[in-house]
Amino acid sequence: MTKRLARLVICFFYSATVAFSQTTSSLWLDDLPTKSFSEGIPAVLPKTTAAGDSIVMHGTYFNRGVGVNATSILAFFLDGKATEFTALVGVDDKGIKELPHRFYVIGDRKILFDSGDMRLGDEPKNVAVPLNGIKRLGLLVKVDDAGRTKVYSNWANARLVVRDNYLPQTIPNTDERYILTPPTPKTPKINSARVFGATPGNPVLYTIAATGERPMRFSAKGLPAGLSLDVQTGLITGKVVQRGTYKVTLTARNAFGQATQNLNLKIGDAIALTPPIGWNGWNSWARNIDREKVIASAKAMVRMGLSQHGWTYINIDDAWQGQRGGKFNAIQPNEKFPKFREMVDFIHRLGLKVGVYSTPMITSYAGYVGGSSNLKDGGFPDSIQANKRAFRYVGNYRFETQDARQLAEWGIDYLKYDWRIDVPSAERMSVALKNSGRDIFYSISNSAPFASVTDWVRLTNSYRTGPDIRDSWNSLYVSAFTLDKWAPYAGPGHWNDPDMMILGNVTTGTQLHPTRLTPDEQYSHVSLFSLLSAPLLIGCPIEQLDAFTLNLLTNDEVIEIDQDPLGKSARLLREENGVQIWLKPLEDGSFAVGLFNIGDFGKTPESYFRWGDETAKSFTFDLANVGLNGHYRLRDVWRQKTLGVVETSFKTEIRHHGVVLLRLFPKK
CATH class of the missing domain: 2.60.40.1180 (Golgi alpha-mannosidase II)
Incomplete structure (x- = not known):
């Protein structure tokens, strides 16, 4: 046998051995954690439609598959360890008839399958795509839904053939987390808002936020009667009865120098003269929020220096609500929030403000007590708790006045009011808050109809312009880069709200995980929100912030753009x-x-x-x-x-x- 022939024989047996050792197996897409691969906004559900119903296309039922809603993006890292993708694709029989859907399978930038336009009633189309060597796989459903709901389509019987039991991963996010902003100097710099509004006779809480070496002492020249300053904390409190605009000069001093800043204190009918800046607990802890986590977040806001850059609000989202009661027959905190007023007072002493969540519906989205009921006393019996989703509507008896008075008595500073928004419900709570005896920032959520934008400007301090945000470029783009038409309506007292910030560790649809935004996308995220004069609400556990994310959140020149007193939104x-x-x-x-x-x-x-x-x-x-x-x-x-x-x-x-x-x- 020649040497050349011997080498060929050896190569043949080596190749055969490798091929034999690389066993393949089928992997149903609906057995994977499908939400973690979704970079779209609407629901993605395994074994059902996006509405949770049976998958039905052209009259045929399917037990396996993934149901999606509207434009859907599923992205998988395969690392060359898959050989084939198969599925049946089409519009679900409960979808919208006239809308064309188009399905794509894309591997490493190459379109491997294109269904063409498909509509309700069309026969499902077979997908059988070889994936040898493909590292990144994209499944896209493109629909021009124009905000319509029930835009259901399916990847039925979808499965991958993989080698050696490989499990697909999410797309790697390993780009350099580069830091651009230099450290803050030891000299003082005042970073709090240069304009502040309050209602005559209502409590004022304003903190002089300043960076620089501690200890630091504060002063305020020109404060109106009724207000006092704590010179060690920079906390201004009290009440002002006389209407007017007061020119106040703030000063911060330490061993390295002093800084001054002018403050226009406007006592009149308008509050929220700059967008709110703070934290919201939902994308951190969702339903698992409790008193300890809220207090830990407030302490971390101060300990990590965020409060020195002007970060102010600590907002508790859904899942704090218990049964009605107390002297107002208002929503009371549940067992996760003992000593509620004591918690609020503690956070106020830190120089921070406190927000809570409610809804005009009978039940909140998380299934807790809402602001209305079909029972005269507002009771929340077991019959409602057993089928909470069935009570996501506004009941016959409404309790806006009682709930607003309770919030004011607790010292609440912010209300997130969440439902499929209607003007009458928004107006009832707006009136109740204004008559509560306390200035409470009023934020309505979600997907405020643009057709009623003048009502939202009139009634609220901020209004959610779209659906819940997710930690993906697509969601950020839809939430923020499309807001130009809303821009003329934003201004002091009423702000366009594209939702919470998707930085750090978030729980947007899946368990707590690092944001899927690349470092570049995170810089774009913070930049655009600031240009839009949007509320800046951190959506991750503050105590888990790393150096990169903390640097993103503490650039005072970026925050200053967001908090500019003119209150103009950027235009595209x-x-x-x-x-x-x-x-x-x-x-x-x-x-x-x-x-x-x-x-x-x-x-x-x-x-x-x-x-x-x-x-x-x-x-x-x-x-x-x-x-x-x-x-x-x-x-x-x-x-x-x-x-x-x-x-x-x-x-x-x-x-x-x-x-x-x-x-x-x-x-x-």
Whole structure:
């Protein structure tokens, strides 16, 4: 036998041995934790439709599969260890008749299957796609649903053939978590809002937030009668009876120097003159929230220095509510929240504010006591608790006045009111809060109809502009990058709310896990929310913040853009070569500009997924194209670095799904 022939024989037996050792097996998609692979917003459910019903297409029932709603994005990391994907796809028989759905299977940027348009009543189509060598797999259903519900379609009998019992993973998120913002200096810097509104005769709680070495002493010149300052904590409390605008000068001093800031204190009919900035517990703990977790969050807000940058609210979401009772026959806290008023007082002493959740429905979304009932006394018997979903509607007897008075007596500062929003329910609670004897920020949720935006401006302090946010680029894009039409309605006292922030460790649909946003996407997230003058509500456990996320949340120049007293929302002025240009005018005559590399997201099936080979884009920002004429001093906001003076254009690199956030100061 020649040496060449011998080598061929050895190679043959080696290849055969490897092939034999790599056994394959079928893996039903509905046996996987499907929610963890979903990067869309609506529900994704195993073995049922997205509504929880049986999967039925063209009259045929299916016991296996994954049901999705509207545009759906499922992303899997296969690492080359799958050989085939098979399924039957189509519109569910309970879906919407006239809407076309289009199914795609995409592997490593290549479209492997395209169903073409499919409608209700069409026969399901077979999918049989080889996956040898594919590392990243995307399953996309594209529907132009225009906000309509019940847009149900299915991946029936969906399964993967994998080697050696491999289990698909979520898409890796291992990009460098680079820190841009420099550390805060030891010298004092005041970071609290420069305008504050309160109602005559109602309690005032305002904290002078300041960074710098402790100990620090505070002073306030020009405080109106009725207010006092704690010089050690910077906490201003009391009541002001006389209407008017009071010019107050705040000062913070330590061993390294002093800082001053002017405050316009407006006593009148308007509160919430800047967007709220704080924390909400739902995306941290969901139904598992309790007194200990809330207190731990408040302590962490102070201990980690967030309160020094102006972070204020500690908001308890759904799952605190118990039975009605007390002197107002109002919702009382359940067994997870003993000594409720004591907890509120403790948080106030830290210089923070407290929020809670309620709903005008009989039951909340988590199944707890709501603000109405079909029983005159508002009772919540076992018959309701046994079938909570059946009582997600507004009952015959409503208790807005009683509940608002109870919130005021406890010292609550913020109410998140959550349901499929209607104007009458919103108005009843608005009136009740204004008559409660306390200034309570009023936030309504979720998916406020745009057609009634003038009512939301009139009645509320913030209104959720869309569905619940998820920690994916698609959800962030839908929640924030589409808000330009809402922009003219935002302003002091009434803010467009794209939902909580999806940074850190979150529980959006699955167990607590690190956000799936890349570091670049997280910079874009915080930048755009600030440009939009959106409420900034941290959605992760504060005590678990790492250095990268804490750095994202403590750039005072970014927060200042969000808290600017002018209260103008940025507008989307142009989109050029996959880069969106958002511009926001600020009170001092300067402009904040966000240059976002959105990568033509949504324009091709491939653009819905992250393939791991994305690159930065070179971009020239032409000032004249957005109406900026003259000379401007240019500042990189994230790096807190002045870049010089520009007149015509500025050239930069923008990372994929990343941002360059600028502030332009006119030069005379």
